[in-house]
Amino acid sequence: MRPETTFSDSNSTARPLLTIAIPTFNRAQDLIAALMVLEPQLVAYPQVEVLVSDNASADDTPQVLAAAQERFAAQGIRLEIQRHAENIGSDANFVSCYHRARGRFFWLCGDDDLIVPGGLAQLMPHLQDAEGKPSDVDLVYATSYGFREDYQRERQVDPFGRRFHTLRNPRDVSMVVNIMFTFISGMVVNKERLESLPHEDPAAFIGTNLVQLSWALPLLLHHRRSIVLWERPVAARQGNANGYSLGRVFGEHLAGNVTRLLPGRPDLSDPILNFTLRRWFPSILLDVRSAGNETLKLDEAHAALQQTFGNNSRYWIFTYPALTWPLPLAKLYTRVTAMLSKLIYMAHLPGFWRKQT
Structure with missing residues (x-):
């Protein structure tokens, strides 16, 4: 579906180096914070364009964007706005951002x-060489931290003092990024490649x-070089996830998309799925259970996950207890398995715990 309205503050036809695309819906206040x-x-980066795709918001989002566009234009910042005539769903809005982005590199960022x-x-230094030409980087993984109220007060830094690593082995990329391939704000992709x-x-x-996996995993499959920041x-705002089946999306859909996009490459797909079972699912399930968040449909999770991962022992050892055991016992057990998972992770990536020289 074509957007209802489209605006641009730039007449330049040159392809930007980077597009930062922000899909949004009824989160005017969060969007203000992100843009500010x-x-x-x-x-400092005129080679970057910003694209905001409004999914027919009914709040103050249009006014927020009009004001932002005026401010940005006064500073020479490219801001493009598209507004859909009706809500086309989050997936379709993400895809709309991808297709509309003109940048050689593409960074989809959540509005919150x-x-x-x-x-x-x-x-930016990783996206171009010393002569200002686009680099040969395929993927950049931007690590994150969670916050709820004040992103500055809750700021977290890397405990090992690392700045970045360059990865050339795609299996290393798969192991380092793992489930975070699904975090839209964490992946910058070489769209031109x-x-x-x-x-x-x-x-x-x-x-x-x-x-979002559809523009990241093909680059992993044909990998040359990646960067981990x-x-x-x-800063990822916590507590806004809702409206989908956790078990179905991160069971059937995750496994299906990963194997579909990485055909014949279990060396790349297994690290993503196995880490999800070992570490991510136990953590997120306990958070959801503790918060009593019923919008993620935990009552459906076991059936959905068992259907997809029932033949994987990691589901029964790591995930199933966090999902079904009494909450105090599940929390205690998961603390132990989390340490085991960390040891497994560190053993597979022995060189990633020191600063890059």
């Missing part, structure tokens, strides 16, 4: 997440709640 934190960072001050400065590779149109994945340039 990003705005002063953009002044923040690129913290200095975050853009961490990223992806356009030159055989890949499915992201629209084919609408309805899975994981369309360890200084946590993204």
Whole structure:
């Protein structure tokens, strides 16, 4: 579906180096915060465009964007706005952002997440060489930290003092990023390179709640070089997830999309799925159970996850207890298995616990 309205503050036809795309719906206040934190960072980078795709918000989002566009234009910052005539769903809005983005690199960011001050400065040197030409980086993983109230007061840094690592082995990328391939604000992709590779149109994945995998995993499959930014340039707002089946999306859909996008490469798909079972599911399930969040449909989770992962021992050892045992016992057990999972992770990646020289 075509957007109802489209505006642009730039007449330039040159392809930007980077598009930061923000899909939004009825989160005017969160969007204000995201744009205010990003705005002063953009002044130094005229080769970056910002695209905001409004999914027919009924709140003050149009007014917020009109004011932001005026401010941005006064500083020479490219801000493009599209507004859909009706809500087309989050997946379709993400895909709309991807198709509309003109940048050689593409960074989809949630409207409730923040690129913290200095975050853009961490990223930009990796997207171009010393002569200002686009680099050969396929993926950049921007690590993150969670916050609920004040992203500055709750700021977290890398405990090992790392700045970044360069990865050339795609299996290392799979192990380091793992389930975070699904976090939309955490992956910067080389869209120009992806356009030159055989890949499915992201629209084919609408309805899975994981369309973002469609532009990241093909680059992992045809990998050359990736970067991990360890200084946590993204602050991820906690507590906003709702409206989907956790078991179905991160069971059937995750496994299906990963194997579909990484065909014949269990060396790349297994680290993503196994980490999800060992560490991510136990943590998120306990958080959801403790919060009493019924919108994620935990009552359906066991059936959905067992159907997908029932033949994987990690489901029964790590995930199942966190989902079904009495909450106090599940929390205690998961503390122990989390330490085991961390040891497994560190054993597989022995070189990633020191600063890159």
